[in-house]
Amino acid sequence: MGTEEKVSTEAEERSEVRERFPFAGELELPDELEGWEEMYPEYFQFELSEDRAEYERDRFWFWDKKDTTEPLMPWDMTISAQAWQIAMAQNTSRVFAIPPSMSVDIRVVAGYAYFSGIKVEDEELLKERSQIFKERSEYYYDNYDALYNGVWLPAVKDIGTEIRSLEVPDQLPEYVPGAVITEGKGQSDQTVDVIRSYNRLTELALEGWQRHFEFLYLAYLAYMQFTETSRQLFPDISDDAIGKMVSAVEADVFRPDQELNRLAEKALELGGDVPEILTSDRTPEEKIETLRNDEQGREFMDLFDEVKDPWFYMTYGDGFHSYKGSWIEDLEAPFDHLESKIDRLESGEELGRDFDKLQAERDEVVDEYRRYLGPDEREEFDHAYETCMTVYEYAENHQFWIENWLHTIIFGKMREFGQFLVNHDLLDDPEDVFLFNRFEVAELLEEACESWALGKGAFVSSRWKDRAADRREVFEAAKEWDPSPALGEPPEEVTDPLMQMLWGITTEKVNNWLNIESETGDETVLEGFGSSSGQVEGRARVVENSENIDDLEEGEILVAPLTNPAWAPVFPRAEGAVTDDGGITSHAAIVCREYGLPAVTGTGHATSLIETGDKVRLDGETGEVEILEKAA
Amino acid sequence: MTEPTYTLHFEAEECHKDNVELVGGKNASLGELMDAGESVQVPPGFAVTTDFYEAFLEEEDLTDFITDRLADVDYSDDNAVAAASDDIRDHIENAQFPSFLEAALEDAWEQLQADDPSDDLQVAVRSSATAEDLPDASFAGQQDTYLNVRDFEEVKERTKMCMASLFTARAITYREEHGFDHDEVLISVGIQKMVEARTSGVMFTVNPANGDRSKVRIESNWGLGEAVVSGTVTPDSFLVDKPVYKIVDRDIKEKNIMTAPTDAGTEEIPVDDDRRDVPSLTADEIVELTDIAKMVERHYSAPQDIEWAIEENGDDKRFYVLQSRPETTWNKEKEAKSDEQQSKPSSGSQSTADRILDCL
Numbered sequence: 001m002g003t004e005e006k007v008s009t010e011a012e013e014r015s016e017v018r019e020r021f022p023f024a025g026e027l028e029l030p031d032e033l034e035g036w037e038e039m040y041p042e043y044f045q046f047e048l049s050e051d052r053a054e055y056e057r058d059r060f061w062f063w064d065k066k067d068t069t070e071p072l073m074p075w076d077m078t079i080s081a082q083a084w085q086i087a088m089a090q091n092t093s094r095v096f097a098i099p100p101s102m103s104v105d106i107r108v109v110a111g112y113a114y115f116s117g118i119k120v121e122d123e124e125l126l127k128e129r130s131q132i133f134k135e136r137s138e139y140y141y142d143n144y145d146a147l148y149n150g151v152w153l154p155a156v157k158d159i160g161t162e163i164r165s166l167e168v169p170d171q172l173p174e175y176v177p178g179a180v181i182t183e184g185k186g187q188s189d190q191t192v193d194v195i196r197s198y199n200r201l202t203e204l205a206l207e208g209w210q211r212h213f214e215f216l217y218l219a220y221l222a223y224m225q226f227t228e229t230s231r232q233l234f235p236d237i238s239d240d241a242i243g244k245m246v247s248a249v250e251a252d253v254f255r256p257d258q259e260l261n262r263l264a265e266k267a268l269e270l271g272g273d274v275p276e277i278l279t280s281d282r283t284p285e286e287k288i289e290t291l292r293n294d295e296q297g298r299e300f301m302d303l304f305d306e307v308k309d310p311w312f313y314m315t316y317g318d319g320f321h322s323y324k325g326s327w328i329e330d331l332e333a334p335f336d337h338l339e340s341k342i343d344r345l346e347s348g349e350e351l352g353r354d355f356d357k358l359q360a361e362r363d364e365v366v367d368e369y370r371r372y373l374g375p376d377e378r379e380e381f382d383h384a385y386e387t388c389m390t391v392y393e394y395a396e397n398h399q400f401w402i403e404n405w406l407h408t409i410i411f412g413k414m415r416e417f418g419q420f421l422v423n424h425d426l427l428d429d430p431e432d433v434f435l436f437n438r439f440e441v442a443e444l445l446e447e448a449c450e451s452w453a454l455g456k457g458a459f460v461s462s463r464w465k466d467r468a469a470d471r472r473e474v475f476e477a478a479k480e481w482d483p484s485p486a487l488g489e490p491p492e493e494v495t496d497p498l499m500q501m502l503w504g505i506t507t508e509k510v511n512n513w514l515n516i517e518s519e520t521g522d523e524t525v526l527e528g529f530g531s532s533s534g535q536v537e538g539r540a541r542v543v544e545n546s547e548n549i550d551d552l553e554e555g556e557i558l559v560a561p562l563t564n565p566a567w568a569p570v571f572p573r574a575e576g577a578v579t580d581d582g583g584i585t586s587h588a589a590i591v592c593r594e595y596g597l598p599a600v601t602g603t604g605h606a607t608s609l610i611e612t613g614d615k616v617r618l619d620g621e622t623g624e625v626e627i628l629e630k631a632a
Numbered sequence: 633m634t635e636p637t638y639t640l641h642f643e644a645e646e647c648h649k650d651n652v653e654l655v656g657g658k659n660a661s662l663g664e665l666m667d668a669g670e671s672v673q674v675p676p677g678f679a680v681t682t683d684f685y686e687a688f689l690e691e692e693d694l695t696d697f698i699t700d701r702l703a704d705v706d707y708s709d710d711n712a713v714a715a716a717s718d719d720i721r722d723h724i725e726n727a728q729f730p731s732f733l734e735a736a737l738e739d740a741w742e743q744l745q746a747d748d749p750s751d752d753l754q755v756a757v758r759s760s761a762t763a764e765d766l767p768d769a770s771f772a773g774q775q776d777t778y779l780n781v782r783d784f785e786e787v788k789e790r791t792k793m794c795m796a797s798l799f800t801a802r803a804i805t806y807r808e809e810h811g812f813d814h815d816e817v818l819i820s821v822g823i824q825k826m827v828e829a830r831t832s833g834v835m836f837t838v839n840p841a842n843g844d845r846s847k848v849r850i851e852s853n854w855g856l857g858e859a860v861v862s863g864t865v866t867p868d869s870f871l872v873d874k875p876v877y878k879i880v881d882r883d884i885k886e887k888n889i890m891t892a893p894t895d896a897g898t899e900e901i902p903v904d905d906d907r908r909d910v911p912s913l914t915a916d917e918i919v920e921l922t923d924i925a926k927m928v929e930r931h932y933s934a935p936q937d938i939e940w941a942i943e944e945n946g947d948d949k950r951f952y953v954l955q956s957r958p959e960t961t962w963n964k965e966k967e968a969k970s971d972e973q974q975s976k977p978s979s980g981s982q983s984t985a986d987r988i989l990d991c992l
Contacts, residue, residue: 228991368875372845
């Protein structure tokens with residue numbers, strides 16, 4: 001092949017890339033990823049059959065970077081994608097019948113999720129769904145408080161409590177207890193209990209995820225109608241202004257940070273050795289032990305024990321990744337936060353948000369907008385605003401209660417099963433249990449019971465251990481892999497408001513991805529959503545994942561793929577935030593507005609263009625991020 | 633009868649919108665703006681009142697002279713009107729202010745000088761008409777502006793010229809045609825510190841494009857505001873959300889021409905090459921102007937059309953409001969719209985679900 005010919009082929013390939021993304025079947029996965037398919041349920045796989053491939057190639061799929069920035073382990077897929085898909089889809093399609101949407105279809109590639117929205121276009125069906133939506137959503141809006149505080153929250157807490165109470169033995173006993181005989185039980189409870197507990201756990205996980213979506217769309221739709229009403233009344237209103245009007249919401253997601261503030265204040269109030277112990281070089285476990293042996297320390301620990309459940313049930317990461325762990329299991333983060341909070345208090349700083357002030361500022365802005373309206377318009381505005389404010393807290397609260405609190409409990413219980421399997425010599429490491437999907441774990445447990453039943457010296461297969469080792473390698477390779485931001489042909493226009501608000505997917509952004517796919521990336525200016533106003537210049541700190549969040553130093557600009565609730569305590573250190581993904585209701589946007597920091601979200605690829613130490617300028621008004629100077 | 637007031641500083645309580653017959657419309661509005669809020673600064677100055685004008689004419693026997701001179705004119709003869717105008721204006725301009733009026737004027741002038749930190753006070757002298765129902769363009773004299781005036785002799789001369797401008801040929805004809813009595817029409821003069829504007833322009837406290845009242849549209853150019861006001865240049869333009877100060881739209885133009893002051897008035901000069909493409913306002917200045925717009929609008933309880941200027945000397949930066957009038961287009965539109973809406977059922981009765989369905 002002549003050079004010339006080769007060049008033209010490359011150019012053609014490039015120009016093709018500009019028009020569309022690869023189809024799933026065209027993806028070239030690294031060799032190390034071979035075998036990933038067997039880890040995930042079949043129905044999540046692309047191009048299973050010819051008719052399915054045809055259907056999938058007709059659609060546009062975007063990588064759900066919000067929830068699978070990193071691949072999901074097979075078991076984690078159980079409570080996220082699996083439980084999630086059913087709950088999300090049926091909420092839009094069969095519970096609330098949101099007229100134009102039948103939710104999103106999900107596929108998985110090497111642990112990364114891809115979504116594709118399904119629109120309803122049949123006029124008759126739209127009409128039918130409008131009627132149902134109207135009746136049902138209206139009921140929820142009118143009774144939100146009673147339904148949320150009276151039913152939802154207790155129900156979610158009950159699910160967590162029941163999961164905790166599920167019995168998982170360390171190991172099955174040598175011989176079953178005599179009561180099997182004396183009480184005429186006729187069965188070995190132990191094996192039945194293990195299987196029952198596991199089945200119940202997966203049921204409860206599914207149930208929790210049903211709850212997850214109960215108010216979620218209602219919250220976003222209320223936000224959307226407020227946005228639309230505001231746009232009608234004030235044609236040029238900015239997203240940022242709308243964001244400001246819905247800020248200062250007293251959501252549970254801010255509680256962990258508030259509780260840490262309370263603990264830091266308590267430490268100083270108690271005095272004695274307490275602040276010193278907390279700011280020492282000791283490990284969290286050593287600190288706790290020392291504190292429990294100290295008079296004031298014990299008082300501190302009383303408060304600590306009181307608040308740790310639920311408020312330290314914060315997962316490292318976004319809540320979907322078991323391997324990231326949580327505060328309560330690894331106290332490194334809360335103790336690091338405590339240390340820096342005590343330092344700040346000692347140097348005379350105030351902690352936390354001045355909530356009253358934030359609310360006063362917000363109310364002032366709302367009042368000012370209202371002042372520009374006539375009486376009818378004002379009534380319309382007030383109605384939309386009140387609805388939004390009634391349910392909006394849910395947009396953040398569900399993240400705390402489901403993704404953090406409940407998931408931590410679920411993952412914790414799964415580790416008990418993992419230990420059980422290690423003790424029965426089927427696995428080497430309790431964490432390996434997450435390398436198997438929901439159905440496989442049921443098999444594993446049955447096999448454990450089966451070989452136990454056969455008695456001492458029975459054959460125990462090593463194939464699960466071997467498979468775990470193989471999968472571990474595949475999974476590590478999946479983490480290194482960089483998936484395509486989307487698959488298939490992009491729509492001319494991305495119109496789905498939820499896609500824009502939640503995932504930050506816009507027509508512009510999709511086109512931007514196409515260009516990045518085809519260009520070298522020498523650009524110095526990135527465009528995203530101006531999600532929290534203000535301009536700032538400073539050194540960047542790129543934080544790819546939660547383990548490194550504590551590297552963020554005072555005065556730096558946080559650059560991250562996305563942020564999540566566990567990061568909230570470090571935000572006060574930052575001067576501003578830039579994210580790859582997420583729209584104006586993403587976590588980073590909401591938290592930055594609460595802390596009064598400028599933010600640009602959904603830039604697409606800030607973390608790949610910006611390096612730690614680069615000098616950047618971000619403009620929360622225009623949504624522009626500029627790299628002023630590369631790090632030496 | 634109350635004591636006559638010959639001069640009145642803008643910040644004086646009496647210099648406000650209900651006292652137009654004493655200080656004229658322009659001076660009254662400047663006085664009014666002084667009360668609009670802390671950050672609304674008006675260039676300092678004072679009004680030479682209609683009491684002053686009347687006393688001047690009376691003491692110098694000009695009242696009778698004017699009445700007599702105009703009584704003989706054949707208004708159908710343009711030359712005759714012009715001759716009468718020249719005659720009257722010469723008389724006014726050549727007369728001397730009686731000593732008590734000159735003393736009052738000098739007092740006011742010295743006070744203005746004393747309050748000026750620069751030691752080189754330069755003022756604009758302009759007439760401030762009292763008859764508001766006279767259309768701007770036809771009421772000659774109202775636009776008379778003398779810039780860069782720096783000594784008392786010149787202040788006196790220019791003040792007299794403003795007063796004389798009440799008797800231009802066009803003004804005389806206009807009054808004749810509309811049945812105004814010449815001796816009942818009065819004039820006030822404003823003596824105001826010159827603003828050496830680095831940047832100036834106008835702002836509307838409503839988006840003129842769509843009537844969105846939560847916005848302010850700021851238009852700006854280098855130098856004095858006349859090029860912007862008259863529309864001879866396309867200025868930089870910024871649309872700002874008033875409650876949150878967010879700039880939702882900005883349009884930076886190539887600015888080739890700006891207005892600069894001369895002794896006789898103003899002239900248009902080319903903008904230096906290196907400033908043509910540069911925004912004529914910084915983000916902070918836009919925020920400050922938005923604040924000013926809000927205060928003025930709130931003071932008048934109606935959308936306003938505001939002229940402003942920024943003066944910058946080293947670190948000293950001052951924002952001045954030069955004028956404000958009601959923004960009429962959208963006020964009328966809004967009234968029309970609300971009439972229309974009254975015949976329709978109120979949208980306020982729509983349910984949340986209905987609203988959501990509307991936007992899905």
